[in-house]
Amino acid sequence: MRLAAQIKRLFRNLLRRDQLESVLDEELNGYIDEMAARKVRAGMAPAEARRQARSEAGGLEQVKEEVREAWLGNAIETAIRDVRYACRTLRRAPGFTAVVLFTLALGIGGTVTMFSVMNAALWRPLPYPSPGRIVFVQVDAHGVADAGAAPGEVLDLQGRSALLEHVSIVGGADANLEYNGEAEHLAAASVSDDLLPLLGAGTALGRPLNSRTDIPNMVRNILISDALWRRRFAADRGVLGREVRVNNLPMQIAGVLRPDFRPYLPASSDATEHVDIWFPSGIENTRQYRGFCAIARLKLGATVAQANAELASLAADFVREHPDTYRDGKLRITARSLQGELTRQARPALFLLAGAVGFVLLIACVNVANLMLARGAARQRELAIRRAMGAGTVRLVRQMLTENLLLALGAGGIGLLLASLSLAAIGEFGSTHLPMQSRIAIDGPVELFAVALTVGVTLLFGLLPAFRLASGRASDPLRAGRSETAAPSARLLQRGLVVAEVALSIVPLVCCGLMLRTFVNLVEAPLGFNPAGVLTAKLPLNLARYTDDQRWPVYRDVLERLRTVPGVDAVSAASPLPFASWQVMRRVGRAEQPEIPGIVATQQTALQGYLPLVGTQLRQGRDFTTEDIAAKRPVVIVDDRLARRLWPEGALGKRLAIESGKTRQELEIVGITAPVRVTSVRDEAVPHYFVPLHVYAIEMTAVIKTRESAASLAPAIRQAVNAANTGRAAFDIRPMDAYVADSIGDTRFLLVVLAAFAASCVLLASVGLYGTLAYLISRRTREFGIRLALGSGIPAIVAMVVGEGALLTASGAAIGLAGAMAAARAIRQLLYNVAPFDGLTLAAVAALLALVSLAAAAVPAWRAARIDPNTSLRCD
């Protein structure tokens, strides 16, 4: 039998079904006619002959049904009929359908959203050649974890490591691009020659970077991103070799990177995902300074563990060869996968959110299963009739599952829509600290996941009620006319499900409460400065062009011009700003005890007036003065924590030693401030100190006390800076608040998403509680009627209903709290100044649940109270 003929027949069957039916009809009628005719010939009366012929054939409809089963495509036909029937049934119960769709869409939407985020951030391999072999090389030196590599160490690793290749460095930078008389501030990165090839970033035009030939002619060559090439150079292929000015230096465009390349680099590199200009960077043979982010590739066949063993022995060699660099004798070099490094920070928060969304989905399923059970009880009669008419268990279960699948598909569609809306919202969220945020999208794997999830959910919520219904005895519901009460086992199951829902919703609720407390604590944490009403503007200055003595006059000029801007109350400058992504860390100690290894502290260059402007309290001593700079006095201001740790007896007037590589500076402490945090709000342990401009000259950021907004003052600020003739435009004009907000952006993101999930959980649980109570009470109408008729008061009935709600909530709460305790312990590291068993949070959650359960019980209780015994006893 040929396949083509079969397929042709299948289509003919499906498309011309009525023709097939009429053939069958006529054929069977003809058969009956003939049988009857035979009986008439044998002497029977025509009417009796016909009746007997029919009954001998065994029921025309059954014969037809059996013939239909022989037809090809009958299964498809049945499925279509099931779907049509399901559509009709669902349309007849719009309330039920809407609640189920909404509930499931919420669960599926949330889960798909989290899956997209986690897939992009954690699981999808980096878009680079053999991404598993790319490693981040962490260097812990001078007692600072992840202090960054020194160039000399990178060179030695290149030369000596047998297991690593393409050891390269990368560092984020700012670029001020001048072209066609238009200046623009862009994100840039400085990279050694191997880095871009290591990441598989080929050029679409031109040649790769080469620091050896690029540096000596002093006209540096740069690569630009495809986006910049299209935007600024109108995708002109003639840009190769064209000269532009970047950061006041002439540079030549050597090539354009491929459009699909995106740099995903560790946070410690300070390079963003949107680097537009790539500078070549040679690697100097020095260990004087460090802080470079090092990346390498494992040689084919080498494992991370083997590389780490090799790096440990190389680190020991380095310490032996350079005793004055590694004076504490400690150097730790370790490698781990780049992807692991990129996702290290975000991992705990993402897993917390994934857990929370799992709870939303579970509650949604429980809710829908509960609704299905309640509806199933109401549909018992319909099913009993269908069963009595010959529908088998398989057929009924199949019909139920078709209905569920239809609901799940609808919910899946709405859920995907919800997910894409949430992802858009995440995109608008601002600082989330999510790794690889730009590639979060609903892509193939996410869609596949959504479909699998939908089918899985259907089985989860649909199978139990379906089998429960299908296995019911056929005749019982038909017989149960008046005394229709739910079977005790069904009631128990439904109550159990509600208890489960309440318990499940408590876990995310408690986590959310703890995160809320954490967030409030972070916002209220004493930072040591007050960012309110302070604008900041970066003041780029080509330090190479100015000698030490020229820098101060340039900055003084800029600040004086800014001071005259209308609306400005006070002006000063400092760098780096608190919570800027890059911070200076140094090892400091008592000058008279060089043999004792110092402690790690953060360093900030500040001009006079910075401390009072940002409200940093000076507890002892004085601020810097212009005379300090003029006379180049070796002075320093330390914060209280540093002072207490090094000089418990009093630090004012003592000499502080600052180590940086092999150099050592000794400064006199002239002031002591309140503790100042600059690395992160959570970081209370790292002490801080301020140095004047002549001690550590870097590009400064102006801080401006004003009541005006950044937007309204920005033009005047830019104008003032331009007038000072530094040759570079001010940029990043934003409130100081923004740095603080960014620094806790990850917690805020976590909190907002967690709150959304927790709210969904509570909403779903209360819908479930309400639905179940309402249903159980509607089934007990007769019972209440009898109670009322026997003299029970309305308050007693209301108390019964509310009491039932309270009992369900309390049992759920008790179970949920046990789970919440475990969850809270698991997220300890995300909390700040909150104990995992926070009384306030637990009390608030309990109060919220009590309120919700009361609200959910109120309407059913009210309905129960209005039962008229007369009608309830009569009603069917």
Added chain:
Amino acid sequence: MPQPSAELVKGTLDPLILRTLDLGAMHGSAIADRIAQVTKGTFQVKAGSLFPALHRLEQAGWISGEWQQSAEARRVRSYRLTADGRRQLATEKTNWKRVVQAMGQVLEST
């Protein structure tokens, strides 16, 4: 006579119909009559088995049905064997012989 099991009917009815139609085109009740006559009444094929079997065989492409005038000038659906059906009949015959032989070997072995 004990009721033959469903499988036995399904398995034996198809070759019976094919063999009957091998003699010439026939309509439903004629096929049933013919089978009853040949088997001397052992097989009384009811409508409930006959028509599903006919449709199954037609869907498989072994027989094909068309409308014809019967001897009593009634419009009847008459089936005839196709080329595929003839090949199928040959296969079924061989199979049947093998089954009978095998059954005989088992049941009559000592």
